[in-house]
Amino acid sequence: MSPERDGIPPSKVWLNPGPWKTLYEFLCERFPRIPPDVLRRRLESGDIVDAHGVAQSPDSPYVPERWLWYYREVDDEPPVPFELPVLHRDSRLVVVDKPHFMASVPGGRYLRHTALVRLRREFDLPNLTPVHRLDRDTAGVLMFCVDPAFRGRYQALFQSREVDKEYEALAVPPPGLSFPLVHCSRLEEVPGEFIMRETAGTPNSETRIELLREPDSRGVAHLRLLPRTGRKHQLRAHMSALGMPILNDEYYPVMRLRADPADYRDPLQLLARSVVFRDPVDGRLRCFESRRSLLLHSQA
Incomplete structure (x- = not known):
């Protein structure tokens, strides 16, 4: 499991057996609401890693029966301007x-x-x-x-x-x-x-x-x-x-x-x-x- 980053805990996704040849193909189908270019960018920047912390790439072969870890992004998150005593x-x-x-x-x-x-x-x-x-x-x-x-x-x-x-x-x-x-x-x-x-x-x-x-x-x-x-x-x-x-x-x-x-x-x-x-x-x-x-x- 990857460590938290800037206070944000990592999320994970399980890789089921399937027909995908590359990790990129799987992620595009698994997260249809995320633009494919965003997924490619995140893979290219090393934001998605395996259980050993090894960064994955768009061309990484699809290997099922394992976890991948990533950090969620929310581009339009509204600020919550209240104190937390x-x-x-x-x-x-x-x-x-x-x-x-x-x-x-x-x-x-x-x-x-x-x-x-x-x-x-x-x-x-x-x-x-x-x-x-x-x-x-x-x-x-x-x-x-x-x-x-x-x-x-x-x-x-x-x-x-x-x-x-x-x-x-x-x-x-x-x-x-x-x-x-x-x-x-x-x-x-x-x-x-x-x-x-x-x-x-x-x-x-x-x-x-x-x-x-x-x-x-x-x-x-x-x-x-x-x-x-x-x-x-x-x-x-x-x-x-x-x-x-x-x-x-x-x-x-x-x-x-x-x-x-x-x-x-x-x-x-x-x-x-x-x-x-x-x-x-x-x-x-x-x-x-x-x-x-x-x-x-x-x-x-």
């Missing part, structure tokens, strides 16, 4: 207060302006990896592991539900809905889409919702969300299913994506307020809390 840092963990609009890790059109790459570069921590993730639209407490030797133990806490997670949200509850309430349902990803939908069947998700502040003159209430499970988009999907989608949600109940990805007005009113857990290494009780507030029309 560090709540805690030690030899095992880095905990940050992620702003809205910043992706946790590289993906899609976001690469350098992500929490992971920014922290790797700022603190020179090439092995830093996320313990869990937050949606790009969600702000709040986000944890990273410094030492790969401990990563699995911290990630296992989330997988085994040994972490108490608290979120806050702003929404307009429908008439007649009383709090506190517990909502359970079966969430499944919509095929070919990015969203989740409730379906018939055994529930696989559970969220407790409490009222923190009564609805204001606009009907907007301040709510505490306590997920007992960790399904993708669970809080957003549950709130929408209950008839009170989180304010400024671009995905629920219907998708309304921004035309301009650099439009940072009206962030999703969802905040990962805190995480609490017993440290699997030294047994200490850990509690990390966001210093952010949910203010409609705020930008971070």
